[in-house]
Amino acid sequence: MSAPKPVVGNRPVAICSFAQSPSLRRVDQANEVEMLMPVIAEVFAKANMTKDDMGFICSGSTDYLIGGPFSFVMALDAVGVWPPKSESHVEMDAAWALYEAWVQLQEGVIDTALVYGFGKSSLGDLSRVLAMQLDPYTMGPLWPDQVSLAALQARALLDRGLSTEQEFAEIAARSRHDALKNPNAQVRNEIPVAELLEEAYAVSPLRRHTLPPLSDAAAAVILVAGDRAYDVVDRPAWITGIDHRVETHAFGARDLAVSTSTAMAAKIAGVGNGPVDIAELHGPFAPQEVIVRQAIGLDDSVTINPSGGPLAANPMMAAGLIRMGEAASRIWDGSATRAVAHATSGPLLQQNLVCVLEGES
Amino acid sequence: MTERCAVIGIGQTYHKAKREDVSIAGLVREAARAALDDAGMDWGDIDAVVVGKAPDMFEGIMMPELYLASALGAVGKPMLRVHTAGSVGGSTAIVAAHLVQSGIHKRVLTVAFEKQSDSDAMWALSVPRPFSAPLLAGAGGYFAPIIRAYMHRSGAPNDVGMKVAVKDRLQALKNPYAHLHLPDISLKMVEESIMLWDPLHYLESCPSSDGAAAMVIASEDVAESTSKVTGRPPAWVHGTAMRSEPTMFAGRNQVNPQAGRDCAKDVYAQAGITNPRQQLDCAEVYVPFSWYEPMWLENLGFCDEGDGWKLTESGATALDGGDIPWNCSGGVLSSNPIGASGMLRFLEAALQVRNMAGEHQVEGASRALGHAYGGGSQFFSMWVVGSDKR
Incomplete structure (x- = not known):
């Protein structure tokens, strides 16, 4: 070994x-x-x-x-x-x-x-608390709530044709379904995508199911x-790559539909050096999963958030670490040999960390 | 392998009660720009940025480093935010040093700040919380009874604290960056200032300051090559250590905390120091309230337990004529931008061994201690820097 x-x-x-x-x-x-x-x-x-x-x-x-x-x-x-x-x-x-x-x-x-x-x-x-995380001179005084900000990001994604409301709902349904196997998850149920799409908007284009709990x-x-x-442990989850990057805080200076910091961190962490079995992604809002997944470069063969992910449980300041623990657990139990864990911090994916975990094959 | 690292750039702001001429971003940039200039570098040369500050409630902004990312040239780079209470300025420098010592990065910018005038630290420290002892009167109220206990245990005369207050303010007159410049400072003036928290007079307490501190920490090869270009020597890091202990438990020695003693022992072992008073040329130690000089003299092994006040009283810790000058910059008693105060200690130690401290330079200083503490004297961070590699 x-x-x-x-x-x-x-x-x-x-x-x-x-x-x-x-x-x-x-x-x-x-x-x-x-x-x-x-x-x-x-x-x-x-x-x-x-x-x-x-x-x-x-x-x-x-x-x-x-x-x-x-x-x-x-x-x-x-x-x-x-x-x-x-x-x-x-x-x-x-x-x-x-x-x-x-x-x-x-x-x-x-x-x-x-x-x-x-x-x-x-x-x-929480929405008011997180408003105090914003630029104290130009943004904070407007008290924008985090759901409205996330809606701006979701809108950017839709306007660019990079995702659909249907996909947001599919992510939510998958997360809740997978969470049924996770006793620590909070939102766990079996619910058809069509039913989710009947929900009213919380803040357009975000329906309630696209929001983290x-x-x-x-x-x-x-x-x-x-x-x-x-x-x-018999099969340690080795950290073979880890990196994190930050972007500007000014939303107007960023393309909200992509995550350049995640892409950079993923490249430096060596995600593309081999096949990925599972990924635990910390995009608290459903559209953010689309952005992060694209930035890391994960194809359809990768199982995303087998734990249910942040749409099923999103404890502030721990949810990123939980992604790493959940990904490691898949290495320990043998269901994955190469896993990716991602964490985010700050408003609208401002700062991102990507970690590659590997077990001996 | 722990790689060698060195401080090659140093910057700080002119500390004041209110820096109304700058935003928080302007404040941190002032220090960071000065550190880059000293290092002969520009924003683009930096690999990673490590930011530190004390509680976010001191300004009323949650995780302000996020908004500061652009101002600190961190966009596209790794950025970390450290918070370990009052020791944070020191801990932040240590985290930055580890990024180089681990071989991960070669040029790291580290910045610590506090803009106390944006909010009210006393208020921020006094938020009532269920089932927790309230701080109410701020840090001085917390530490005064511990100082009393020290006086009782050591039999120190009542005026030792006042002597520290005078000494550090006289030394601050030689530091253009210091917040307090009190040319008329005297024992009488300290004694006649109002009693804030018995036995601490107003002038035995640190001020509330706006300010920032910054350093560029580099790998051995970068330190050597940039030094050749700038003509300014690096300060080599000989050792770093952090220790924490719980706030309260029965039997805890709050006067002479174990964590401080352990931390000093660790950093001295790394630096090859067995007799700190003899082997160090000077020290920048976190003394926010006058009596913490004699208390930390003992905690840091500069003398035996109970003898700290004798060292202070003899003038051993004065820049003028002392054999082991403490806080030549004027220390925390003369400038206290809380989150930056620890980094200022680390940075002033580095300035001394680079022979760049100006009027408050200790002649020929080649090895110095930087120290910070925080919480209920339970978090400690220290480093030893030298003019030679080790």
């Missing part, structure tokens, strides 16, 4: 353990620490490891969901960093925390890292470098 040689970085690093809490519309019996604790316990138990085995800890979250400063400080109590640990935090989806940990693992000083992310959208009005959840993964990965 030997790890495939990575195309980015020098040292093979694998996702070896993954846990998540069920995505729920409202977790009101647990705060962030309490929501995280069972997830952290599970990710360690699955790896037969403890916090003392971790060389580094990195998390992703945002203060604006909780409406107060330092939400990550409190969350760290879910790990219990005593004696003190080497630890860091990104104000981004935890997929980028995984990236930060992966970078450190490249140096060969440490072999293991815990990565986690969490978010409770139920604490506020509002979710509360947490997720965690353990990264292990080199041959130690085989001590944890």
